[in-house]
Amino acid sequence: MLTIQSNISLKPYNTFGIDALSRYFIEINAEEDLQTLYQLAELQRLDKLILGGGSNIVLTQDFGGLTIKISIKGIEQIREDNAHVWLKVGAGESWHGLVLHCVERGYGGIENLALIPGTVGAAPIQNIGAYGVELKDTFQELCAVEVATGQKLVFSKTDCQFGYRDSIFKQHAKERYFITSVTLRLNKTPVFRTEYGDIQKTLEQMGVKEPSIRAISEAVIKIRRSKLPDPAELGNAGSFFKNPEILKIDHAALQTDYPEMPSYPIDTTTVKIPAGWLIEQCGWKGKRLGNVGVHARQALVLVNYGGGTGLEIRQLSEKIQQSVQARFGIKLQPEVNFV
Numbered sequence: 001m002l003t004i005q006s007n008i009s010l011k012p013y014n015t016f017g018i019d020a021l022s023r024y025f026i027e028i029n030a031e032e033d034l035q036t037l038y039q040l041a042e043l044q045r046l047d048k049l050i051l052g053g054g055s056n057i058v059l060t061q062d063f064g065g066l067t068i069k070i071s072i073k074g075i076e077q078i079r080e081d082n083a084h085v086w087l088k089v090g091a092g093e094s095w096h097g098l099v100l101h102c103v104e105r106g107y108g109g110i111e112n113l114a115l116i117p118g119t120v121g122a123a124p125i126q127n128i129g130a131y132g133v134e135l136k137d138t139f140q141e142l143c144a145v146e147v148a149t150g151q152k153l154v155f156s157k158t159d160c161q162f163g164y165r166d167s168i169f170k171q172h173a174k175e176r177y178f179i180t181s182v183t184l185r186l187n188k189t190p191v192f193r194t195e196y197g198d199i200q201k202t203l204e205q206m207g208v209k210e211p212s213i214r215a216i217s218e219a220v221i222k223i224r225r226s227k228l229p230d231p232a233e234l235g236n237a238g239s240f241f242k243n244p245e246i247l248k249i250d251h252a253a254l255q256t257d258y259p260e261m262p263s264y265p266i267d268t269t270t271v272k273i274p275a276g277w278l279i280e281q282c283g284w285k286g287k288r289l290g291n292v293g294v295h296a297r298q299a300l301v302l303v304n305y306g307g308g309t310g311l312e313i314r315q316l317s318e319k320i321q322q323s324v325q326a327r328f329g330i331k332l333q334p335e336v337n338f339v
């Protein structure tokens with residue numbers, strides 16, 4: 001039985017804590033519920049907003065259509081061989097819950113992605129990544145339902161065209177599919193990734209001599225808690241912008257004026273610049289404009305101090321983009337999704 005609610009505040013459903021109204025709201029707990037939705041002809045004409053945990057969206061206005069919160073649960077082991085296990089996971093499962101499930105069972109591959117908020121179904125949308133690991137490294141396939149037709153489809157890794165915080169679901173397939181489940185292939189013999197960020201240093205501080213999946217996940221949780229604001233206390237959506245990738249030749253030119261500009265090589269011609277550094281150089285770190293601002297410890301994170309609107313967040317982000325563009329000639333691209 002599907003319950004459609006009307007005029008629902010989406011404040012509890014987005015980590016920025018933005019108080020926008022949705023004209024209609026429905027929670028989907030099983031794939032069959034989506035099929036039922038397709039039999040309700042009057043719903044077909046409505047605009048649709050697909051929602052997971054709301055940790056990567058900015059609601060810039062009230063939504064006049066139907067918000068569909070995907071809460072499909074279930075973690076099923078569908079295959080196993082000597083080296084791997086395959087888990088098919090419902091789109092509405094918590095991502096961090098899945099990481100803990102795998103750590104508990106000694107399945108390696110996603111421990112570096114601990115404590116990323118949101119749902120499993122949203123993880124492929126921007127190919128979530130942290131500490132040298134991305135979703136695509138363990139991704140096998142996903143099941144989806146086409147929004148326009150209700151048709152069921154399967155997408156392979158190649159179909160998804162994963163990139164840095166990117167996939168077809170952020171490009172031409174944006175808002176075209178409900179992702180209902182994701183299948184990952186985890187390692188029974190884990191390969192530890194400890195070289196990125198402060199993982200090695202934190203493991204040493206924790207007194208860990210031999211790395212393990214559990215120790216790495218705990219180190220990542222410790223680092224993230226010390227660096228990122230908890231959305232339960234201060235509204236935010238994590239990194240607001242992507243780290244820009246620029247040509248090495250342009251980076252060399254910029255280094256004449258900014259010799260201390262950090263960069264990470266991508267390939268022989270391209271480097272990645274930390275967006276947080278660019279924003280900090282433009283004087284935005286810790287700045288507050290009305291109810292919103294830039295976090296005092298992490299310039300890449302925009303925050304809602306309470307009562308802030310999505311429009312205020314958008315205006316702040318545009319001001320930041322303009323000053324980074326004016327000073328460095330680099331256009332920052334948002335990582336978050338504006339609605």
Ligand SMILES: Cc1cc2nc3c(=O)[nH]c(=O)nc-3n(C[C@H](O)[C@H](O)[C@H](O)COP(=O)(O)OP(=O)(O)OC[C@H]3O[C@@H](n4cnc5c(N)ncnc54)[C@H](O)[C@@H]3O)c2cc1C
Pocket residue numbers: 015049050051052053054055056057070091116117118119120121122123125126127128129130177178179180228229230231236237238239337
């Ligand atoms: C404190 C904090 C730290 C973060 N750290 C990281 C990080 O380290 N790395 C990283 O990559 N991200 C990070 N994020 C961003 C965010 O957690 C991820 O992008 C996450 O995958 C979003 O999941 P969600 O369920 O909240 O998606 P939502 O915000 O609900 O949705 C995001 C987009 O996906 C679409 N969508 C959601 N579910 C589905 C579905 N089932 N089918 C089809 N479309 C769907 C929505 O329409 C929307 O366009 C962070 C966010 C916060 C608040």
